[in-house]
Amino acid sequence: MSEATSAETAGAETASSEIVVQTRALSKVYRDFWGRQKVRALKSLDLEVRKGEVFGLLGPNGSGKTTTIKLLLGLLFPTEGEALLFGKDSSDVSKNERLGYLPEESYLYRFLNAEETLDFYGRLFDMPADVREQRIDELIKMVGLDRARKRQLQEYSKGMTRRIGLAQALINNPELILLDEPTSGLDPIGTREMKDMILRLKAEGKTVVMCSHLLADVQDVCDRIAILHQGELKELGRVDTLLTVADVTQLRAKGLTGECQQELRDVIARHHGELLEMNNPTTTLEDLFLKIVRDSEARPGRRASIEGADDNKTGGVATAD
Ligand SMILES: Nc1ncnc2c1ncn2[C@@H]1O[C@H](COP(=O)(O)OP(=O)(O)OP(=O)(O)O)[C@@H](O)[C@H]1O
Numbered sequence: 001m002s003e004a005t006s007a008e009t010a011g012a013e014t015a016s017s018e019i020v021v022q023t024r025a026l027s028k029v030y031r032d033f034w035g036r037q038k039v040r041a042l043k044s045l046d047l048e049v050r051k052g053e054v055f056g057l058l059g060p061n062g063s064g065k066t067t068t069i070k071l072l073l074g075l076l077f078p079t080e081g082e083a084l085l086f087g088k089d090s091s092d093v094s095k096n097e098r099l100g101y102l103p104e105e106s107y108l109y110r111f112l113n114a115e116e117t118l119d120f121y122g123r124l125f126d127m128p129a130d131v132r133e134q135r136i137d138e139l140i141k142m143v144g145l146d147r148a149r150k151r152q153l154q155e156y157s158k159g160m161t162r163r164i165g166l167a168q169a170l171i172n173n174p175e176l177i178l179l180d181e182p183t184s185g186l187d188p189i190g191t192r193e194m195k196d197m198i199l200r201l202k203a204e205g206k207t208v209v210m211c212s213h214l215l216a217d218v219q220d221v222c223d224r225i226a227i228l229h230q231g232e233l234k235e236l237g238r239v240d241t242l243l244t245v246a247d248v249t250q251l252r253a254k255g256l257t258g259e260c261q262q263e264l265r266d267v268i269a270r271h272h273g274e275l276l277e278m279n280n281p282t283t284t285l286e287d288l289f290l291k292i293v294r295d296s297e298a299r300p301g302r303r304a305s306i307e308g309a310d311d312n313k314t315g316g317v318a319t320a321d
Pocket residue numbers: 030031038039040041059060061062063064065066067068213
């Protein structure tokens with residue numbers, strides 16, 4: 001297929017895909033007790049999120065992310081503009097059945113266990129007992145709390161609390177899930193698992209809108225992002241497009257001899273390119289940490305390996321202009 005044709009097809013797909021979230025000139029001013037303007041938290045935000053997307057709202061502290069999520073949920077009223085979910089105004093309560101929400105801090109009943117917590121929320125959605133029982137079992141397994149299902153939430157660690165919070169957000173099998181800082185307070189393993197769960201929700205066709213200031217997490221799971229700063233939209237687009245450095249070519253190869261690497265240098269010079277880098281790649285700290293923990297679980301009691309072990313020396317990276 002030619003580039004033009006594939007671009008047209010992509011365009012047609014986009015046009016026909018269902019818009020789940022839409023904001024039009026959405027603005028929020030917080031006022032004090034006397035109605036005087038205190039903070040302009042959000043300024044004329046225009047966004048569209050399509051069905052099946054993982055969409056990230058990014059920005060430093062105080063940039064308006066949580067305000068946007070609360071406006072979408074209908075927990076706050078806009079000062080100007082509107083927020084539409086499934087084509088209806090966010091103040092329309094009928095949308096709640098199709099919606100799941102993980103707040104930054106989950107306030108759950110400390111004396112209930114995981115099963116009782118989910119049963120309580122299942123009842124709020126009028127789910128029949130048999131459906132509830134099956135859904136609770138599925139969710140507890142999905143969020144990895146099977147062994148702690150009978151423990152009271154007051155005994156849960158931060159990571160476990162985040163997991164039960166996510167299970168609670170998913171109890172009604174929602175089409176749209178809003179996640180406020182889903183990886184906050186999680187260790188690297190919990191973070192990886194939370195990201196995998198988000199990707200699993202996407203694979204099931206759900207739409208996810210998440211906000212975070214942890215850039216690596218957003219980069220790993222989001223299809224598109226919006227960057228907010230002081231309540232204003234500063235950037236909007238596909239993560240891969242925004243991060244592509246158009247004028248640099250990167251090449252990864254395995255098993256090249258020194259001679260061959262020299263030939264590559266010569267070719268680049270002959271074509272008036274500039275060799276920026278040719279070296280062995282490094283793994284990420286996340287990958288390294290997860291590998292060490294998995295190895296330790298597989299072989300308990302084994303001592304740490306000595307610095308400089310060779311297992312990551314797999315190839316070379318050449319980056320050229
Ligand atoms: N209830 C409130 N009353 C007054 N000002 C508020 C209120 N809630 C938020 N704000 C202000 O609105 C602005 C945006 O806050 P918001 O919580 O939406 O930011 P955020 O991007 O989610 O920040 P963080 O990353 O710290 O959670 C901030 O200046 C904040 O102080």
